Amino acid sequence: MVEIIVKSDGPRREDVPLKRFLRENRSTITRLADHLSNGNYSASKVQQEKPQAENHIIMVGGGGFAAAEICARVRSTRNGRVIAVDENSGKQLHHIGQIARKYNDTLFLLVTKANGFFAPVDDEIAGSLSDLDGTPIRSEKDEEEIVAEIGRRLGMV
Numbered sequence: 001m002v003e004i005i006v007k008s009d010g011p012r013r014e015d016v017p018l019k020r021f022l023r024e025n026r027s028t029i030t031r032l033a034d035h036l037s038n039g040n041y042s043a044s045k046v047q048q049e050k051p052q053a054e055n056h057i058i059m060v061g062g063g064g065f066a067a068a069e070i071c072a073r074v075r076s077t078r079n080g081r082v083i084a085v086d087e088n089s090g091k092q093l094h095h096i097g098q099i100a101r102k103y104n105d106t107l108f109l110l111v112t113k114a115n116g117f118f119a120p121v122d123d124e125i126a127g128s129l130s131d132l133d134g135t136p137i138r139s140e141k142d143e144e145e146i147v148a149e150i151g152r153r154l155g156m157v
Helices: 015-024 026-036 040-045 123-132 140-154
Strands: 072-076 081-086 092-102 105-110
Touching (some): 072 140, 092 123, 092 140
Antiparallel strands (some): 072 081, 081 092, 092 105
């Protein structure tokens, strides 16, 4: 005996109560989404026509609040990235380097094309930090010192 299973027309029986609940509470759900996203939920639903340049991707970031002043700090993350972040908003400003393990050594690698990164740091940053590229890291204290030195050189103390 062969059973033929075909997709039936219309919604599944178990989806009907959920869809009804969502439809009846749409205004409350929208209000909560706007509250949690500072109004960005409804703003993202409104399509605004903006001219787009040829061969360019324009990305508009959302979420969070607009800080009046950027308070940049350099720090290292758990996964070994050395980044500059805005402490007021928590947003990453630059990916500066990587604490990497190579051939049983731990090194600081500057984000450059030579080190295999697709989006290298600015020439200004690369120039001021080029002598730190490839610096061996033997302990957690060495890592903290390199991060502090990067912050001093970039004026992000």
